[in-house]
Amino acid sequence: MPSLLENLAQYVIEGNAPKAKETTDALLEQHVPVADIVNKGLIAGMEVVGRKFKSNEFYIPEVLIAARAMKQSMEKVKPLIADAGIESKGCVAVGTVQGDLHDIGKNLVTMMLEGAGFEVIDMGTDVGPAAFVAVVKEKGVQALGLSALLTTTMPAMKETINALQEAGVRDRVKVMVGGAPLTQAYADEIGADGYAPDAASAVDKAKELLGLAA
């Protein structure tokens, strides 16, 4: 028989928010450690969702509904997380670069990173280089995720990286880039630390760049 934790992961995968929340409550009542609920239940479920999305088994709405189930369950354990001594995997700021208003890819990456236990600052779309520099200086993020959907806005990624350099903060942060027209070659050319072809790979890349076990 599957354990309650396995059930929780399964409900996240299915996107069944009511059952996921109910199971989270049951686990809390049984005094199951919060770290286990988060890691072996919620994050484990989202990892499966990410894998299935990457392999084209899952479609976007299925990712969204799973993320909702995970988020609503996470709300229940959030107040207990500080006491449980769970450390955040790190803080990542994600945004679509200047001149580009496309947010779907950026939103999926945000969801997947949150689903993997990262703290994420969603900077929105049309984010200028100065705003990225500011978030590095002021919020101490360890990684930046830059998104672009247009060939015409890809150069804004380079400008952002240049701005980080000029501000003297380039070595404080890892820069990941992604979006439909992007390639590893372009990422290398503009001096990014990493490229991810899809939202699930962005999580793997973030872990790799921040030296966390995959």
Next chain:
Amino acid sequence: MLIIGERINSTRKAVGEAVKARDTGFIRQEAIAQAEAGAHFLDCNGAVVGVEAEPGALVWLVQTCQEATGVPCAIDTPNAQAMEAALKAHQGQAFINSITAEKAKFDRILPLARDYKAKVVALCLDDSGIPQTLEARIRNADFLVKGLTAGGVAADDIYLDPLVFPVSTSGEAGLHVLETIRHIHAAYPGVHTVCGLSNISYGLPARKLLNRAFLVLCIGAGLDGVIADPLDQPLMALVRAGEVLLARDEFCAEYIAAARQGKLE
């Protein structure tokens, strides 16, 4: 129904390579195939070469397409300099793709539309970004119609694009487009609407099915222009069938002609 053929877009890999290599044969073939399939305008996008080389690429695309077919082009760039270069090279009435309600872009593109007497695709988008609500779309449509006509663009040359987003991430994306199309045709008789289709189905299975169903719904709401692949024969057949059913095809003449040419199969 006005058809803008979308195939000559340099973000498609094969087209991008042809633009970089100035492969005239390839572009001619794409242009002729679309014109024969019923495209009234040929979209030309050369963005892949980068901002500095874009004017030259667009001029070459426009000239190559027009020499091959004599069909006018829709010049697809946000770059005013490239737009003007291509307009200068264009014979007959061109389509500007596109203008928006973003202040700086509106001010840069409007004089080109007026001076070159071009048709314009006007995206319902302003400086606050992509419209999240129906009200925002309608506000942008209102601004564009008033601003363009006041600026000397004929109502008949205005094609408002309500902006199509995936239903996979926003469930009401399709509904908002349909409502916006209805509003525009009710509020501004003589002004046209146009949209692309394929965004609607992003992230979902059987995308062509959704694209086609959406096209039919849009035509029903009043859409009278579409940016699409004219070589998609089932899609074009639906356009023709829709026009018959909405009494936009006198004596069903286009429909019958298409049937005789084997284009409804």
